[in-house]
Amino acid sequence: MPRPLSSRRQFLTQSSLAAGAAFGFPAIVSSRSPNAKVNLAFIGVGGRGAANIQALVGTSLYPSKAKNAKTDSPPPAPQEPTENVVAICDVNGMNLDMAASAFPKAKAYRDFRKLYEGSKDFDAVVVSTTEHTHAYATLPALLMGKPVYCEKPLTRDVAEARLITEAAAKAGVATQMGTQIHGLPNYRRVVELIQSGAIGKVTDAHVCVSRAWGLQTKEEAEANKDIVFVTERPRExxxxxxxxxxxxxxxxxxxxxxxxxxxxGPKWYRWWDFGNGTMSDLGSHWNDLPFWALNLDAPLSVEAFGPEPHSEIAPASMSATYEYAARGPRAACKVHWHQGSAKPEVWKNDPFISKWNSGVLFIGDKGMLLSDYNKHVLLPEADFKDFQPPAPFIPDSPGQHIEWLNAIKNGSPTASPFSYAGPLSEANHLGNVAFRSGGKILWDAKAMKITNNEAANRFLSRTPRAGWKL
Incomplete structure (x- = not known):
């Protein structure tokens, strides 16, 4: 049975979250020079962890050993790390050995619970583990008052997302969920267009994602050659x-x-015990855009459509419709999620839109806006040929990693703090909860309870294995 949540936990509204984010965070290096290096602990140092190390300290764990083909010169000498790597942790010994070679003075751990026993060694933590351990690696840092950068999705389930959101609010430290697309200029320009009324009142947004990580048909598996075809838990x-x-x-x-x-990875993504398939993973990137542009918070309801739910494996293809209430100047609206082979009619029938492999389509009463990660267009194009976009009012980002370091050093705000990423993660998880429950769920965000299907509440959380707790 899922673990009951404390009745004192309350949903943090988006308005209060945004207000908190605007004030920034207390700098942890205020007693030192602003140029002082931050002592970082990295939990997970392979894959995304290695990428985060390179982005945060400028050191690659995979330097090229090959000589330049034209000059026959050796590769350049490694640069001095821009920040201090004082602790590294990974359950994969090969990853850990590679990181230890790059940072021989860093303390190495296999178990991040042991890493936290040496918490005086580090100022801040970067979490790049598999998503079913994100909350467990993140929460101790927040309880110790240490800034955290955590890869997306922030947590495995709704209950964990709420817990991390509340812990971060109480800690008041610099946090960032790793959704690098959020820091690119394109999303900012789209948000400015939507919020300035370029296409009028938006009542619907369609999110269409081509990835199909989950329970596939044999035909889908053959079309997605990087995904292993599996229909049940292996017995071997x-x-x-x-x-x-x-x-x-x-x-x-x-x-x-x-x-x-x-x-x-990414083999584990499709299993409910370890991940959430496509929805909660890529929802962190794609649902991020309407969530930001339309100033969304908790949905009133979510209805999912797709194949018969599997007890252990997430779906490859499915769709879900979120209903959001009107609030202030925001109109009531729906956000429609489509993944894999599930496509909305407008995507199938419009010859221009159908060419976009993945994207977000905003539908307003004065037009439409179609965007992917790097580009966007106002539709119909003929109606907007003389349109002048508003002057940019969302500052461009130096990149999510630099934002987080700046927040640690000088208290500036980050773009995807847990106050924003937590509610976004909750909404994404609710799409999967609706799918697993087999229909429409009505969501009481304050009570954190599904009101029309008691049995569906079991998908909001889980009891951890012995030896693990939040």
Whole structure:
């Protein structure tokens, strides 16, 4: 049974969250020079973890050993890290050894619970683990009053998202969810257009994502060659690779024997115990745009459509409709999510829109706006040929990583703090909850309860395995 939540936990409205974010954060290096290096701990140092290390300290864990083909010169010498890496942690020994070679003075751990026992060594934490351990690696830092950068999605489920949101609000430290697209100029220009009324009152937004990570048909699996075709939990028990601590990799998830079907990523994404398929992962990027542009918070209801829910595997293709109430100048609206082979009629029938593999289509009473990560267009184009966009009013970002470091050093705000990323993650998770419950759910955000389907509430949280707690 899912663990009951404390009755004192209340939903933080988007208006109060935005107000808190506007004031920034107390700088943790205020007693030192603003140019002082931050002592960082990295939990997860392979894949996204290695990318985050390079973005935050300027050191690549995968330097090219090949000589320049034209000059026959050796690769350039590694640069001095811009910040201090004082602690590293990974359940994958190969990743850990590679990071230890780059940062020989850093303390190395396999278990992040042990890392936190040495919390005096570091100022801030970067979490790049599999998503089913995000909350468990993030919460201790917040409780210690340490800034956190956590990869998307912020948590595995709704209850964890609410807990992390509230803990971050109480901690008052610099936080950032790793949604790098949020920091690119295109999204900012789209938000400015929507919020300045370029297409009028927006009542619908369609989010269309081509990725189909989940329970696929054989035909879908063949079309997505990077995804392993699987329809049930494997019965074969295999020996984990010698460099992998399988028990620590499982963390709070229920125990199951190792099988190569789960590891390495992105194989684990499709399993409910470890991830959330496409919705909560790419929802962090794609639903981010309407969530930001339309100033959304908690939905009133979510209705999902798709194949029969599988008890263990997320769907490859599905759709969901979110209903949001009017608030202030914001009109009541619906956000429609479509993934995999599920496409809205406008995507199928419009010859221009259908060419976009993935995107967000805003529908207003004066026109439409279509956007992907890097470009956008106002539609019909002929109606907007003389349109002059508003002067930019959302400052461009130096990049999410630099934003977070600046927030730590001088108290400036970040673009995707947990006050924003938490409610966004909740909404994304609710799409999966609606799908798993087999229909429409009515959501009481303040009570954090589904009111029309008691059985569906079991999908909001889970009881962790012995030895793990939040």
């Amino acid at each position: 028990e295999q020996t984990p690779p010698p460099y992998l601590d399988w028990d620590l990799w499982l963390g709070p998830a229920p125990y199951r024997p190792y099988n190569e079907i789960y590891f390495p």
